[in-house]
Amino acid sequence: MTDSRIQTRSGQRRSGEREEASESTDEREQCPECGGRLRSDSEHAETVCQDCGLVVEEGEIDRGPEWRAFDAAEKDEKSRVGAPTTNMMHDQGLSTNIGWQDKDAYGRSLSSRQRQKMQRLRTWNERFRTRDSKERNLKQALGEIDRMASALGLPENVRETASVIYRRALEEDLLPGRSIEGVATSALYAAARQAGTPRSLDEISAVSRVGKDEIARTYRYVIRELGLEVQPADPESYVPRFASELELSDETERRARSLLQTAKEEGVHSGKSPVGLAAAAVYAAALLTNEKVTQNDVSEVASISEVTIRNRYHELLEAEGSPVI
Incomplete structure:
Protein backbone atom coordinates (compact mmCIF):
# COMPACT_ATOMS: atom_id res chain seq x y z
CA MET A 1 0.00 0.00 0.00
CA THR A 2 2.82 2.36 0.93
CA ASP A 3 4.73 1.55 -2.30
CA SER A 4 1.69 2.36 -4.44
CA ARG A 5 1.31 5.78 -2.73
CA ILE A 6 5.01 6.57 -3.37
CA GLN A 7 4.70 5.60 -7.04
CA THR A 8 1.54 7.71 -7.41
CA ARG A 9 3.23 10.76 -5.85
CA SER A 10 6.37 10.35 -8.02
CA GLY A 11 4.21 10.02 -11.12
CA GLN A 12 2.31 13.18 -10.19
CA ARG A 13 5.64 14.99 -9.60
CA ARG A 14 6.98 13.94 -13.04
CA SER A 15 3.78 14.97 -14.82
CA GLY A 16 3.93 18.32 -13.03
CA GLU A 17 7.55 18.82 -14.16
CA ARG A 18 6.57 17.95 -17.74
CA GLU A 19 3.73 20.49 -17.63
CA GLU A 20 6.08 23.18 -16.30
CA ALA A 21 8.67 22.38 -19.00
CA SER A 22 6.02 22.52 -21.71
CA GLU A 23 4.75 25.83 -20.36
CA SER A 24 8.30 27.30 -20.33
CA THR A 25 8.84 26.00 -23.87
CA ASP A 26 5.60 27.63 -24.99
CA GLU A 27 6.71 30.87 -23.36
CA ARG A 28 9.99 30.76 -25.26
CA GLU A 29 8.13 30.15 -28.53
CA GLN A 30 5.73 33.05 -27.94
CA CYS A 31 6.42 36.75 -28.15
CA PRO A 32 6.37 38.37 -24.68
CA GLU A 33 4.68 41.48 -26.15
CA CYS A 34 1.94 40.21 -28.46
CA GLY A 35 2.00 36.44 -27.92
CA GLY A 36 2.93 35.85 -31.54
CA ARG A 37 5.12 33.02 -32.80
CA LEU A 38 8.88 33.45 -32.75
CA ARG A 39 11.26 32.48 -35.52
CA SER A 40 15.05 32.28 -35.72
CA ASP A 41 16.76 34.55 -38.25
CA SER A 42 20.10 32.81 -38.91
CA GLU A 43 21.28 35.52 -41.32
CA HIS A 44 21.21 38.20 -38.62
CA ALA A 45 21.72 35.82 -35.65
CA GLU A 46 18.45 36.96 -34.05
CA THR A 47 15.16 35.55 -32.74
CA VAL A 48 12.27 37.77 -33.84
CA CYS A 49 8.49 37.77 -33.59
CA GLN A 50 6.72 37.05 -36.87
CA ASP A 51 3.79 39.31 -35.98
CA CYS A 52 5.20 42.47 -34.37
CA GLY A 53 8.88 42.13 -35.33
CA LEU A 54 10.18 42.34 -31.76
CA VAL A 55 13.79 41.13 -31.44
CA VAL A 56 13.71 38.75 -28.48
CA GLU A 57 17.31 37.49 -28.68
CA GLU A 58 20.34 38.65 -30.62
CA GLY A 59 23.98 37.66 -31.04
CA GLU A 60 23.17 33.97 -31.39
CA ILE A 61 25.95 31.51 -32.18
CA ASP A 62 26.09 30.38 -35.81
CA ARG A 63 26.67 26.65 -35.59
CA GLY A 64 26.76 26.14 -39.34
CA PRO A 65 29.86 25.62 -41.54
CA GLU A 66 32.20 28.49 -42.43
CA TRP A 67 31.76 27.80 -46.15
CA ARG A 68 28.89 27.88 -48.63
CA ALA A 69 27.79 25.02 -50.89
CA PHE A 70 25.44 25.38 -53.85
CA ASP A 71 24.76 21.71 -54.60
CA ALA A 72 24.94 18.32 -52.88
CA ALA A 73 28.26 17.34 -54.49
CA GLU A 74 29.94 20.54 -53.36
CA LYS A 75 28.54 20.10 -49.86
CA ASP A 76 29.99 16.57 -49.61
CA GLU A 77 33.32 17.78 -50.95
CA LYS A 78 33.57 20.61 -48.41
CA SER A 79 32.34 18.58 -45.47
CA ARG A 80 35.38 18.70 -43.22
CA VAL A 81 36.79 20.05 -40.00
CA GLY A 82 39.97 21.94 -39.26
CA ALA A 83 41.99 24.21 -41.52
CA PRO A 84 41.69 23.94 -45.32
CA THR A 85 44.23 21.86 -47.23
CA THR A 86 47.10 23.73 -48.84
CA ASN A 87 49.90 22.83 -51.23
CA MET A 88 52.29 25.05 -49.26
CA MET A 89 52.81 22.22 -46.72
CA HIS A 90 54.36 18.90 -47.67
CA ASP A 91 51.49 16.95 -46.08
CA GLN A 92 48.90 19.50 -47.34
CA GLY A 93 48.19 20.50 -43.73
CA LEU A 94 46.46 17.21 -42.85
CA SER A 95 48.81 16.09 -40.07
CA THR A 96 48.80 17.11 -36.43
CA ASN A 97 51.33 19.31 -34.66
CA ILE A 98 52.43 19.08 -31.03
CA GLY A 99 52.94 22.55 -29.58
CA TRP A 100 56.36 23.56 -28.34
CA GLN A 101 55.01 25.14 -25.12
CA ASP A 102 55.51 22.73 -22.22
CA LYS A 103 52.18 23.63 -20.62
CA ASP A 104 48.91 21.82 -20.01
CA ALA A 105 45.39 22.93 -20.98
CA TYR A 106 45.20 25.23 -17.95
CA GLY A 107 48.50 27.00 -18.71
CA ARG A 108 50.41 25.26 -15.94
CA SER A 109 53.99 24.12 -16.57
CA LEU A 110 54.54 20.40 -17.04
CA SER A 111 56.70 18.33 -14.78
CA SER A 112 60.16 17.25 -15.92
CA ARG A 113 58.92 13.72 -16.68
CA GLN A 114 56.02 15.05 -18.74
CA ARG A 115 58.35 17.40 -20.64
CA GLN A 116 60.59 14.50 -21.58
CA LYS A 117 57.57 12.54 -22.72
CA MET A 118 56.30 15.41 -24.87
CA GLN A 119 59.73 15.88 -26.43
CA GLU A 135 58.66 13.98 -48.27
CA ARG A 136 61.82 15.33 -46.64
CA ASN A 137 62.80 16.89 -49.97
CA LEU A 138 59.37 18.47 -50.34
CA LYS A 139 59.36 19.79 -46.78
CA GLN A 140 62.73 21.50 -47.24
CA ALA A 141 61.80 22.99 -50.61
CA LEU A 142 58.43 24.36 -49.47
CA GLY A 143 60.13 25.91 -46.46
CA GLU A 144 62.58 27.63 -48.80
CA ILE A 145 59.74 28.90 -51.02
CA ASP A 146 57.91 30.32 -48.01
CA ARG A 147 61.07 32.00 -46.68
CA MET A 148 61.97 33.63 -50.00
CA ALA A 149 58.38 34.71 -50.71
CA SER A 150 58.20 36.39 -47.31
CA ALA A 151 61.48 38.21 -47.94
CA LEU A 152 60.24 39.40 -51.35
CA GLY A 153 56.76 40.35 -50.11
CA LEU A 154 54.95 38.01 -52.50
CA PRO A 155 51.28 37.18 -51.85
CA GLU A 156 49.90 33.79 -50.84
CA ASN A 157 48.64 32.86 -54.31
CA VAL A 158 52.22 33.09 -55.65
CA ARG A 159 53.46 30.76 -52.88
CA GLU A 160 50.68 28.29 -53.66
CA THR A 161 51.52 28.31 -57.39
CA ALA A 162 55.24 27.92 -56.69
CA SER A 163 54.49 24.94 -54.43
CA VAL A 164 52.44 23.28 -57.18
CA ILE A 165 55.23 23.85 -59.73
CA TYR A 166 57.80 22.29 -57.40
CA ARG A 167 55.52 19.30 -56.73
CA ARG A 168 55.19 18.72 -60.47
CA ALA A 169 58.97 18.94 -60.93
CA LEU A 170 59.42 16.38 -58.13
CA GLU A 171 56.81 14.02 -59.56
CA GLU A 172 58.32 14.18 -63.05
CA ASP A 173 61.80 13.45 -61.66
CA LEU A 174 63.42 16.74 -62.71
CA LEU A 175 65.53 17.13 -59.57
CA PRO A 176 68.43 14.66 -60.09
CA GLY A 177 71.58 16.68 -60.76
CA ARG A 178 70.04 19.90 -59.47
CA SER A 179 69.88 21.42 -56.03
CA ILE A 180 66.64 21.66 -54.05
CA GLU A 181 67.20 25.39 -53.51
CA GLY A 182 67.77 25.97 -57.23
CA VAL A 183 64.52 24.30 -58.31
CA ALA A 184 62.56 25.94 -55.48
CA THR A 185 63.87 29.38 -56.46
CA SER A 186 63.04 28.74 -60.13
CA ALA A 187 59.51 27.67 -59.20
CA LEU A 188 59.00 30.87 -57.20
CA TYR A 189 60.42 33.02 -60.02
CA ALA A 190 58.05 31.40 -62.54
CA ALA A 191 55.03 31.67 -60.21
CA ALA A 192 55.68 35.38 -59.61
CA ARG A 193 55.80 36.06 -63.35
CA GLN A 194 52.64 34.03 -63.97
CA ILE A 204 65.45 36.66 -56.46
CA SER A 205 69.14 35.79 -56.17
CA ALA A 206 69.54 38.24 -53.27
CA VAL A 207 67.27 36.10 -51.07
CA SER A 208 68.18 32.71 -52.55
CA ARG A 209 70.97 30.38 -51.48
CA VAL A 210 72.07 29.76 -55.08
CA GLY A 211 73.66 32.02 -57.66
CA LYS A 212 72.00 34.01 -60.41
CA ASP A 213 73.37 31.85 -63.22
CA GLU A 214 72.09 28.64 -61.65
CA ILE A 215 68.65 30.17 -61.11
CA ALA A 216 68.39 31.25 -64.76
CA ARG A 217 69.63 27.88 -66.03
CA THR A 218 67.27 25.89 -63.80
CA TYR A 219 64.35 28.18 -64.59
CA ARG A 220 64.71 27.62 -68.33
CA TYR A 221 64.94 23.87 -67.77
CA VAL A 222 61.87 23.70 -65.51
CA ILE A 223 59.55 25.73 -67.74
CA ARG A 224 60.67 23.74 -70.80
CA GLU A 225 60.18 20.33 -69.21
CA LEU A 226 56.87 21.20 -67.52
CA GLY A 227 55.51 23.14 -70.49
CA LEU A 228 54.73 26.24 -68.43
CA GLU A 229 53.33 29.23 -70.27
CA VAL A 230 55.17 32.25 -68.91
CA GLN A 231 54.68 35.52 -70.76
CA PRO A 232 57.56 38.00 -70.99
CA ALA A 233 57.56 40.37 -68.04
CA ASP A 234 55.66 43.60 -68.65
CA PRO A 235 57.66 46.69 -67.62
CA GLU A 236 54.45 48.31 -66.33
CA SER A 237 54.07 45.59 -63.68
CA TYR A 238 57.22 46.89 -61.94
CA VAL A 239 56.12 50.54 -61.87
CA PRO A 240 53.71 50.45 -58.86
CA ARG A 241 56.29 48.79 -56.62
CA PHE A 242 59.10 51.15 -57.63
CA ALA A 243 56.87 54.21 -57.22
CA SER A 244 55.68 53.00 -53.82
CA GLU A 245 59.19 52.40 -52.49
CA THR A 252 54.16 60.28 -61.47
CA GLU A 253 53.08 56.63 -61.62
CA GLY A 271 65.27 43.58 -76.62
CA LYS A 272 65.45 45.75 -73.52
CA SER A 273 65.32 44.62 -69.90
CA PRO A 274 61.81 45.17 -68.46
CA VAL A 275 63.28 46.19 -65.10
CA GLY A 276 65.57 48.76 -66.73
CA LEU A 277 62.71 50.23 -68.76
CA ALA A 278 60.45 50.45 -65.70
CA ALA A 279 63.15 52.13 -63.60
CA ALA A 280 63.96 54.60 -66.40
CA ALA A 281 60.27 55.39 -66.88
CA VAL A 282 59.85 56.11 -63.16
CA TYR A 283 62.91 58.38 -63.17
CA ALA A 284 61.81 60.22 -66.31
CA ALA A 285 58.26 60.64 -64.99
CA ALA A 286 59.61 62.05 -61.73
CA LEU A 287 61.60 64.63 -63.69
CA LEU A 288 58.56 65.57 -65.78
CA THR A 289 56.36 66.03 -62.68
CA ASN A 290 59.07 67.94 -60.76
CA GLU A 291 59.58 65.34 -58.04
CA LYS A 292 63.03 65.08 -56.51
CA VAL A 293 64.42 61.63 -57.22
CA THR A 294 68.03 60.85 -58.06
CA GLN A 295 69.28 58.13 -60.37
CA ASN A 296 71.01 56.57 -57.39
CA ASP A 297 67.68 56.27 -55.53
CA VAL A 298 66.02 54.53 -58.47
CA SER A 299 69.09 52.34 -58.99
CA GLU A 300 68.96 51.05 -55.41
CA VAL A 301 65.24 50.29 -55.57
CA ALA A 302 65.40 48.54 -58.95
CA SER A 303 68.80 46.86 -58.37
CA ILE A 304 70.21 48.05 -61.71
CA SER A 305 73.05 50.40 -62.64
CA GLU A 306 72.71 54.14 -63.08
CA VAL A 307 74.17 53.84 -66.58
CA THR A 308 71.21 51.69 -67.65
CA ILE A 309 68.78 54.24 -66.25
CA ARG A 310 70.47 57.10 -68.10
CA ASN A 311 70.47 55.27 -71.43
CA ARG A 312 66.87 54.07 -71.16
CA TYR A 313 65.29 57.28 -69.95
CA HIS A 314 66.77 59.20 -72.89
CA GLU A 315 65.21 56.64 -75.25
CA LEU A 316 61.82 56.86 -73.55
CA LEU A 317 61.71 60.66 -73.72
CA GLU A 318 62.80 60.67 -77.38
CA ALA A 319 60.10 58.11 -78.26
CA GLU A 320 57.44 60.35 -76.72
CA GLY A 321 58.87 63.48 -78.34
CA SER A 322 59.61 65.17 -75.01
CA PRO A 323 62.82 67.18 -74.63
CA VAL A 324 65.59 65.32 -72.84
CA ILE A 325 66.03 66.82 -69.38
Whole structure:
Protein backbone atom coordinates (compact mmCIF):
# COMPACT_ATOMS: atom_id res chain seq x y z
CA MET A 1 0.00 0.00 0.00
CA THR A 2 2.82 2.36 0.93
CA ASP A 3 4.73 1.55 -2.30
CA SER A 4 1.69 2.36 -4.44
CA ARG A 5 1.31 5.78 -2.73
CA ILE A 6 5.01 6.57 -3.37
CA GLN A 7 4.70 5.60 -7.04
CA THR A 8 1.54 7.71 -7.41
CA ARG A 9 3.23 10.76 -5.85
CA SER A 10 6.37 10.35 -8.02
CA GLY A 11 4.21 10.02 -11.12
CA GLN A 12 2.31 13.18 -10.19
CA ARG A 13 5.64 14.99 -9.60
CA ARG A 14 6.98 13.94 -13.04
CA SER A 15 3.78 14.97 -14.82
CA GLY A 16 3.93 18.32 -13.03
CA GLU A 17 7.55 18.82 -14.16
CA ARG A 18 6.57 17.95 -17.74
CA GLU A 19 3.73 20.49 -17.63
CA GLU A 20 6.08 23.18 -16.30
CA ALA A 21 8.67 22.38 -19.00
CA SER A 22 6.02 22.52 -21.71
CA GLU A 23 4.75 25.83 -20.36
CA SER A 24 8.30 27.30 -20.33
CA THR A 25 8.84 26.00 -23.87
CA ASP A 26 5.60 27.63 -24.99
CA GLU A 27 6.71 30.87 -23.36
CA ARG A 28 9.99 30.76 -25.26
CA GLU A 29 8.13 30.15 -28.53
CA GLN A 30 5.73 33.05 -27.94
CA CYS A 31 6.42 36.75 -28.15
CA PRO A 32 6.37 38.37 -24.68
CA GLU A 33 4.68 41.48 -26.15
CA CYS A 34 1.94 40.21 -28.46
CA GLY A 35 2.00 36.44 -27.92
CA GLY A 36 2.93 35.85 -31.54
CA ARG A 37 5.12 33.02 -32.80
CA LEU A 38 8.88 33.45 -32.75
CA ARG A 39 11.26 32.48 -35.52
CA SER A 40 15.05 32.28 -35.72
CA ASP A 41 16.76 34.55 -38.25
CA SER A 42 20.10 32.81 -38.91
CA GLU A 43 21.28 35.52 -41.32
CA HIS A 44 21.21 38.20 -38.62
CA ALA A 45 21.72 35.82 -35.65
CA GLU A 46 18.45 36.96 -34.05
CA THR A 47 15.16 35.55 -32.74
CA VAL A 48 12.27 37.77 -33.84
CA CYS A 49 8.49 37.77 -33.59
CA GLN A 50 6.72 37.05 -36.87
CA ASP A 51 3.79 39.31 -35.98
CA CYS A 52 5.20 42.47 -34.37
CA GLY A 53 8.88 42.13 -35.33
CA LEU A 54 10.18 42.34 -31.76
CA VAL A 55 13.79 41.13 -31.44
CA VAL A 56 13.71 38.75 -28.48
CA GLU A 57 17.31 37.49 -28.68
CA GLU A 58 20.34 38.65 -30.62
CA GLY A 59 23.98 37.66 -31.04
CA GLU A 60 23.17 33.97 -31.39
CA ILE A 61 25.95 31.51 -32.18
CA ASP A 62 26.09 30.38 -35.81
CA ARG A 63 26.67 26.65 -35.59
CA GLY A 64 26.76 26.14 -39.34
CA PRO A 65 29.86 25.62 -41.54
CA GLU A 66 32.20 28.49 -42.43
CA TRP A 67 31.76 27.80 -46.15
CA ARG A 68 28.89 27.88 -48.63
CA ALA A 69 27.79 25.02 -50.89
CA PHE A 70 25.44 25.38 -53.85
CA ASP A 71 24.76 21.71 -54.60
CA ALA A 72 24.94 18.32 -52.88
CA ALA A 73 28.26 17.34 -54.49
CA GLU A 74 29.94 20.54 -53.36
CA LYS A 75 28.54 20.10 -49.86
CA ASP A 76 29.99 16.57 -49.61
CA GLU A 77 33.32 17.78 -50.95
CA LYS A 78 33.57 20.61 -48.41
CA SER A 79 32.34 18.58 -45.47
CA ARG A 80 35.38 18.70 -43.22
CA VAL A 81 36.79 20.05 -40.00
CA GLY A 82 39.97 21.94 -39.26
CA ALA A 83 41.99 24.21 -41.52
CA PRO A 84 41.69 23.94 -45.32
CA THR A 85 44.23 21.86 -47.23
CA THR A 86 47.10 23.73 -48.84
CA ASN A 87 49.90 22.83 -51.23
CA MET A 88 52.29 25.05 -49.26
CA MET A 89 52.81 22.22 -46.72
CA HIS A 90 54.36 18.90 -47.67
CA ASP A 91 51.49 16.95 -46.08
CA GLN A 92 48.90 19.50 -47.34
CA GLY A 93 48.19 20.50 -43.73
CA LEU A 94 46.46 17.21 -42.85
CA SER A 95 48.81 16.09 -40.07
CA THR A 96 48.80 17.11 -36.43
CA ASN A 97 51.33 19.31 -34.66
CA ILE A 98 52.43 19.08 -31.03
CA GLY A 99 52.94 22.55 -29.58
CA TRP A 100 56.36 23.56 -28.34
CA GLN A 101 55.01 25.14 -25.12
CA ASP A 102 55.51 22.73 -22.22
CA LYS A 103 52.18 23.63 -20.62
CA ASP A 104 48.91 21.82 -20.01
CA ALA A 105 45.39 22.93 -20.98
CA TYR A 106 45.20 25.23 -17.95
CA GLY A 107 48.50 27.00 -18.71
CA ARG A 108 50.41 25.26 -15.94
CA SER A 109 53.99 24.12 -16.57
CA LEU A 110 54.54 20.40 -17.04
CA SER A 111 56.70 18.33 -14.78
CA SER A 112 60.16 17.25 -15.92
CA ARG A 113 58.92 13.72 -16.68
CA GLN A 114 56.02 15.05 -18.74
CA ARG A 115 58.35 17.40 -20.64
CA GLN A 116 60.59 14.50 -21.58
CA LYS A 117 57.57 12.54 -22.72
CA MET A 118 56.30 15.41 -24.87
CA GLN A 119 59.73 15.88 -26.43
CA ARG A 120 59.82 12.19 -27.41
CA LEU A 121 56.33 12.55 -28.89
CA ARG A 122 57.44 15.58 -30.92
CA THR A 123 60.44 13.67 -32.23
CA TRP A 124 58.37 10.67 -33.31
CA ASN A 125 55.65 12.90 -34.74
CA GLU A 126 58.26 14.66 -36.87
CA ARG A 127 59.65 11.32 -38.04
CA PHE A 128 56.22 10.04 -39.02
CA ARG A 129 55.40 13.26 -40.92
CA THR A 130 58.43 12.79 -43.20
CA ARG A 131 58.65 9.05 -43.68
CA ASP A 132 60.71 8.94 -46.88
CA SER A 133 63.26 11.01 -48.77
CA LYS A 134 60.64 12.47 -51.13
CA GLU A 135 58.66 13.98 -48.27
CA ARG A 136 61.82 15.33 -46.64
CA ASN A 137 62.80 16.89 -49.97
CA LEU A 138 59.37 18.47 -50.34
CA LYS A 139 59.36 19.79 -46.78
CA GLN A 140 62.73 21.50 -47.24
CA ALA A 141 61.80 22.99 -50.61
CA LEU A 142 58.43 24.36 -49.47
CA GLY A 143 60.13 25.91 -46.46
CA GLU A 144 62.58 27.63 -48.80
CA ILE A 145 59.74 28.90 -51.02
CA ASP A 146 57.91 30.32 -48.01
CA ARG A 147 61.07 32.00 -46.68
CA MET A 148 61.97 33.63 -50.00
CA ALA A 149 58.38 34.71 -50.71
CA SER A 150 58.20 36.39 -47.31
CA ALA A 151 61.48 38.21 -47.94
CA LEU A 152 60.24 39.40 -51.35
CA GLY A 153 56.76 40.35 -50.11
CA LEU A 154 54.95 38.01 -52.50
CA PRO A 155 51.28 37.18 -51.85
CA GLU A 156 49.90 33.79 -50.84
CA ASN A 157 48.64 32.86 -54.31
CA VAL A 158 52.22 33.09 -55.65
CA ARG A 159 53.46 30.76 -52.88
CA GLU A 160 50.68 28.29 -53.66
CA THR A 161 51.52 28.31 -57.39
CA ALA A 162 55.24 27.92 -56.69
CA SER A 163 54.49 24.94 -54.43
CA VAL A 164 52.44 23.28 -57.18
CA ILE A 165 55.23 23.85 -59.73
CA TYR A 166 57.80 22.29 -57.40
CA ARG A 167 55.52 19.30 -56.73
CA ARG A 168 55.19 18.72 -60.47
CA ALA A 169 58.97 18.94 -60.93
CA LEU A 170 59.42 16.38 -58.13
CA GLU A 171 56.81 14.02 -59.56
CA GLU A 172 58.32 14.18 -63.05
CA ASP A 173 61.80 13.45 -61.66
CA LEU A 174 63.42 16.74 -62.71
CA LEU A 175 65.53 17.13 -59.57
CA PRO A 176 68.43 14.66 -60.09
CA GLY A 177 71.58 16.68 -60.76
CA ARG A 178 70.04 19.90 -59.47
CA SER A 179 69.88 21.42 -56.03
CA ILE A 180 66.64 21.66 -54.05
CA GLU A 181 67.20 25.39 -53.51
CA GLY A 182 67.77 25.97 -57.23
CA VAL A 183 64.52 24.30 -58.31
CA ALA A 184 62.56 25.94 -55.48
CA THR A 185 63.87 29.38 -56.46
CA SER A 186 63.04 28.74 -60.13
CA ALA A 187 59.51 27.67 -59.20
CA LEU A 188 59.00 30.87 -57.20
CA TYR A 189 60.42 33.02 -60.02
CA ALA A 190 58.05 31.40 -62.54
CA ALA A 191 55.03 31.67 -60.21
CA ALA A 192 55.68 35.38 -59.61
CA ARG A 193 55.80 36.06 -63.35
CA GLN A 194 52.64 34.03 -63.97
CA ALA A 195 50.77 35.97 -61.28
CA GLY A 196 51.75 39.35 -62.72
CA THR A 197 53.92 40.29 -59.73
CA PRO A 198 57.38 39.61 -61.19
CA ARG A 199 60.67 40.01 -59.39
CA SER A 200 63.98 40.51 -61.17
CA LEU A 201 66.68 37.85 -61.15
CA ASP A 202 68.82 40.13 -59.02
CA GLU A 203 66.07 40.42 -56.39
CA ILE A 204 65.45 36.66 -56.46
CA SER A 205 69.14 35.79 -56.17
CA ALA A 206 69.54 38.24 -53.27
CA VAL A 207 67.27 36.10 -51.07
CA SER A 208 68.18 32.71 -52.55
CA ARG A 209 70.97 30.38 -51.48
CA VAL A 210 72.07 29.76 -55.08
CA GLY A 211 73.66 32.02 -57.66
CA LYS A 212 72.00 34.01 -60.41
CA ASP A 213 73.37 31.85 -63.22
CA GLU A 214 72.09 28.64 -61.65
CA ILE A 215 68.65 30.17 -61.11
CA ALA A 216 68.39 31.25 -64.76
CA ARG A 217 69.63 27.88 -66.03
CA THR A 218 67.27 25.89 -63.80
CA TYR A 219 64.35 28.18 -64.59
CA ARG A 220 64.71 27.62 -68.33
CA TYR A 221 64.94 23.87 -67.77
CA VAL A 222 61.87 23.70 -65.51
CA ILE A 223 59.55 25.73 -67.74
CA ARG A 224 60.67 23.74 -70.80
CA GLU A 225 60.18 20.33 -69.21
CA LEU A 226 56.87 21.20 -67.52
CA GLY A 227 55.51 23.14 -70.49
CA LEU A 228 54.73 26.24 -68.43
CA GLU A 229 53.33 29.23 -70.27
CA VAL A 230 55.17 32.25 -68.91
CA GLN A 231 54.68 35.52 -70.76
CA PRO A 232 57.56 38.00 -70.99
CA ALA A 233 57.56 40.37 -68.04
CA ASP A 234 55.66 43.60 -68.65
CA PRO A 235 57.66 46.69 -67.62
CA GLU A 236 54.45 48.31 -66.33
CA SER A 237 54.07 45.59 -63.68
CA TYR A 238 57.22 46.89 -61.94
CA VAL A 239 56.12 50.54 -61.87
CA PRO A 240 53.71 50.45 -58.86
CA ARG A 241 56.29 48.79 -56.62
CA PHE A 242 59.10 51.15 -57.63
CA ALA A 243 56.87 54.21 -57.22
CA SER A 244 55.68 53.00 -53.82
CA GLU A 245 59.19 52.40 -52.49
CA LEU A 246 60.30 55.81 -53.76
CA GLU A 247 57.17 57.43 -52.24
CA LEU A 248 56.18 59.06 -55.53
CA SER A 249 52.75 60.48 -56.31
CA ASP A 250 49.99 58.82 -58.35
CA GLU A 251 50.54 61.41 -61.08
CA THR A 252 54.16 60.28 -61.47
CA GLU A 253 53.08 56.63 -61.62
CA ARG A 254 50.53 57.40 -64.35
CA ARG A 255 53.15 59.38 -66.27
CA ALA A 256 55.57 56.45 -66.10
CA ARG A 257 52.89 54.10 -67.44
CA SER A 258 52.21 56.51 -70.28
CA LEU A 259 55.91 56.61 -71.20
CA LEU A 260 56.07 52.81 -71.30
CA GLN A 261 52.92 52.53 -73.43
CA THR A 262 54.37 54.99 -75.93
CA ALA A 263 57.64 53.02 -75.96
CA LYS A 264 55.71 49.82 -76.80
CA GLU A 265 53.91 51.54 -79.66
CA GLU A 266 57.20 52.82 -81.05
CA GLY A 267 58.95 49.46 -80.54
CA VAL A 268 61.61 50.91 -78.23
CA HIS A 269 61.06 48.16 -75.63
CA SER A 270 62.16 45.34 -77.94
CA GLY A 271 65.27 43.58 -76.62
CA LYS A 272 65.45 45.75 -73.52
CA SER A 273 65.32 44.62 -69.90
CA PRO A 274 61.81 45.17 -68.46
CA VAL A 275 63.28 46.19 -65.10
CA GLY A 276 65.57 48.76 -66.73
CA LEU A 277 62.71 50.23 -68.76
CA ALA A 278 60.45 50.45 -65.70
CA ALA A 279 63.15 52.13 -63.60
CA ALA A 280 63.96 54.60 -66.40
CA ALA A 281 60.27 55.39 -66.88
CA VAL A 282 59.85 56.11 -63.16
CA TYR A 283 62.91 58.38 -63.17
CA ALA A 284 61.81 60.22 -66.31
CA ALA A 285 58.26 60.64 -64.99
CA ALA A 286 59.61 62.05 -61.73
CA LEU A 287 61.60 64.63 -63.69
CA LEU A 288 58.56 65.57 -65.78
CA THR A 289 56.36 66.03 -62.68
CA ASN A 290 59.07 67.94 -60.76
CA GLU A 291 59.58 65.34 -58.04
CA LYS A 292 63.03 65.08 -56.51
CA VAL A 293 64.42 61.63 -57.22
CA THR A 294 68.03 60.85 -58.06
CA GLN A 295 69.28 58.13 -60.37
CA ASN A 296 71.01 56.57 -57.39
CA ASP A 297 67.68 56.27 -55.53
CA VAL A 298 66.02 54.53 -58.47
CA SER A 299 69.09 52.34 -58.99
CA GLU A 300 68.96 51.05 -55.41
CA VAL A 301 65.24 50.29 -55.57
CA ALA A 302 65.40 48.54 -58.95
CA SER A 303 68.80 46.86 -58.37
CA ILE A 304 70.21 48.05 -61.71
CA SER A 305 73.05 50.40 -62.64
CA GLU A 306 72.71 54.14 -63.08
CA VAL A 307 74.17 53.84 -66.58
CA THR A 308 71.21 51.69 -67.65
CA ILE A 309 68.78 54.24 -66.25
CA ARG A 310 70.47 57.10 -68.10
CA ASN A 311 70.47 55.27 -71.43
CA ARG A 312 66.87 54.07 -71.16
CA TYR A 313 65.29 57.28 -69.95
CA HIS A 314 66.77 59.20 -72.89
CA GLU A 315 65.21 56.64 -75.25
CA LEU A 316 61.82 56.86 -73.55
CA LEU A 317 61.71 60.66 -73.72
CA GLU A 318 62.80 60.67 -77.38
CA ALA A 319 60.10 58.11 -78.26
CA GLU A 320 57.44 60.35 -76.72
CA GLY A 321 58.87 63.48 -78.34
CA SER A 322 59.61 65.17 -75.01
CA PRO A 323 62.82 67.18 -74.63
CA VAL A 324 65.59 65.32 -72.84
CA ILE A 325 66.03 66.82 -69.38
